[in-house]
Structure formats: C-alpha cells, structure tokens
Amino acid sequence: MCVDGRVSFALDGGDAAISTMVYVPASGPLVVGKEALRLGFSDPFNVVTSVKRLLGLGWGDPAPRALDAGSSFALHQGPGGQVLIRIQKQELAPVQLAAAVLARLRKLAEARFDELDEAPEFISTADLAGVFDFDAAWLGRRLAELGCSPPASG
Secondary structure, eight states, rough: EEETEEEOOOOTTTBOOOOOOEESSSOOOOEEEEHHHHHHHHHHHGOOGGGGGGTTBTTTHHHHHHHHTTSSSEEEEEEGBBEEEETEEEEHHHHHHHHHHHHHHHHHHHHHTOOOOOBBBOGHHHHHHHHHTHHHHHHHHHHHHTOOOOOOOO
C-alpha cells in the first residue's frame, strides 16, 4: 500500500514476506500464511504450495503434470479440462486457493492500516496479474503512478 507517499507492507506476524502456502484442513476454512506453514510441519500432506504456477493452465498443459509428480497433493482433470487439486477428500480449483491467499493479504492489510484517517491507495484487483507474474519494471511504474516512493533497500 501507499501510505503518506511511501510503500508500506501488510505484515504476517511481523514479517513483510507473506507465505502463499495454503493448509487444507479436514473441515473448516483454508489456512494461509504463517499458520499454514506451522500446520504443515506436523501435517505436510495437507499443504498446497506453488498454486500460482497452476493459475490459468488447463490439464493439457505439461506444467500441471510436472508439478503433480513432485507434490504431496494430487492433481487431476476437472470439467472443461481445468486443473483440480485433490486434497483432504476435497477438489479445489487453483483460483480458489489463490483467492484464499488474497483474502488473507487483504485481512492483514486492513488490520495494519485500519487506524488511518483516510483510505490509502491500494493496487487494484486488475493489477494483481502483475503481482502474480512479478515484473520489477511494472511495479516501479505502478508505484510512480501512485506517487509512492519504493521501500528502502536493506
């Protein structure tokens, strides 16, 4: 987010690096981030990683089968040739898991920035393609458009 002309990060337990790992429990909501990482240590077969690599791909693409060969979860073909993830007796589309990650990010951002007097400028949903397919030049241009200085390197 751009707050007072500076990039500010949502934090997950104090960390600006937010894990996109998703833990799929036997029942209840998906768990994302640091908590998913913690749960994954004791239950690694119910964690999904690298879901971003599956976004927009169909079953006919070679990438899903390559990921399937090296993961703890099973991929299979769903209706219309879409890729589905089978885990904990559930079938989830990659976009469902990505939505859980984005919902977690939004919750963290709202928790961190709720005390601001005015709503800060967010990078829009349309810009998320740039987040998932990271391009430093794109990000620099987008920050400039928002009138926001990049974070200090450290």
